[in-house]
Amino acid sequence: MGLALFRAVFPTSDRWSPSPPARPPKPIRLELLLGQPPVSRQEQLQHAWNPDDCSPNLSVHLDEPLTARRKPTEHSTDCIRGKRGYAGGLHAWALVWPQPERGTHAVVGLATSAAALHSDSYTALVGSDAESWGWDLCSKQLRHCNLVEPSKSYGPEGASSVPDSFLMVLDADRGCLGFVVEGEYLGDAFCGLTGKTLYPIVNCVWGNSGVTLRYVGSFHRQPQLTELCRRSIQQAMGTRQTDFSLASLPLPRRLQIFLQPQEGQEHDV
Numbered sequence: 001m002g003l004a005l006f007r008a009v010f011p012t013s014d015r016w017s018p019s020p021p022a023r024p025p026k027p028i029r030l031e032l033l034l035g036q037p038p039v040s041r042q043e044q045l046q047h048a049w050n051p052d053d054c055s056p057n058l059s060v061h062l063d064e065p066l067t068a069r070r071k072p073t074e075h076s077t078d079c080i081r082g083k084r085g086y087a088g089g090l091h092a093w094a095l096v097w098p099q100p101e102r103g104t105h106a107v108v109g110l111a112t113s114a115a116a117l118h119s120d121s122y123t124a125l126v127g128s129d130a131e132s133w134g135w136d137l138c139s140k141q142l143r144h145c146n147l148v149e150p151s152k153s154y155g156p157e158g159a160s161s162v163p164d165s166f167l168m169v170l171d172a173d174r175g176c177l178g179f180v181v182e183g184e185y186l187g188d189a190f191c192g193l194t195g196k197t198l199y200p201i202v203n204c205v206w207g208n209s210g211v212t213l214r215y216v217g218s219f220h221r222q223p224q225l226t227e228l229c230r231r232s233i234q235q236a237m238g239t240r241q242t243d244f245s246l247a248s249l250p251l252p253r254r255l256q257i258f259l260q261p262q263e264g265q266e267h268d269v
Helices: 002-009 028-034 041-046 225-240 243-248 253-259
Strands: 049-054 058-060 067-070 077-082 090-096 107-111 132-136 141-144 165-171 176-181 184-190 199-204 210-219
Touching: 028 090, 028 165, 028 210, 041 210, 049 058, 049 067, 058 077, 067 199, 107 165, 132 184, 132 199, 141 184, 199 210
Parallel strands: none
Antiparallel strands: 049 077, 058 067, 067 210, 077 199, 090 165, 090 210, 107 132, 107 199, 132 141, 165 176, 176 184
16 A cells, blocks of 8 residues: 555656656756846845744844754754745756754755644654655655655765755746756656645754755746757767867857857856
């Protein structure tokens, strides 16, 4: 019965595909989002942690408006949701959570407005029911409805731990949640999330820990043909795609400029 329930929650066909054998390329819409100019400070604050929607043991201070800090309280799990809920579009956030401040149950992900925010014990509250979907940074496992797949992990290849900073990506149009670590898209962690309004959420147990949530931006259209062509050529060029190699090719200058990598911002810090 347990296996049947697990397959019902995580069917392998199209709803959840943790840690695929080969890493998929970064989705082009995500590449285009990350190539956009940084959003304003005001917009970052509009998408930051919500000090009015959290456990009593978490707070957001005026001098650190993007960071949620947990009080040193024993036998308590504490969560906080973001200010905005998302039901459409592509969205990305940069999270910073120092490894020494994670403790035993450090989970990040998405939740509905109905997800619980506090427990009187140390636990992975995010991912414990049908209202939240979480990535456990300690075990590198995915959690939903209090189920995990012990034989598989979701995380960067060859790394023993998840670094301090990484990206969380919600494609609400497709209904999929994924993560980017050190520039590598790890693939879809969860799918089947369409029709829901979802909020960023974090699960903390470590005293005085701080988790920063910085909104990177959104993308609401389909790629243009020119953008698809540029990406296809750049992928075919692979690691040879540098200014020197482009300049050495017998191509018109305008085409060389067209094929140069798009300047974006640094999002993993």
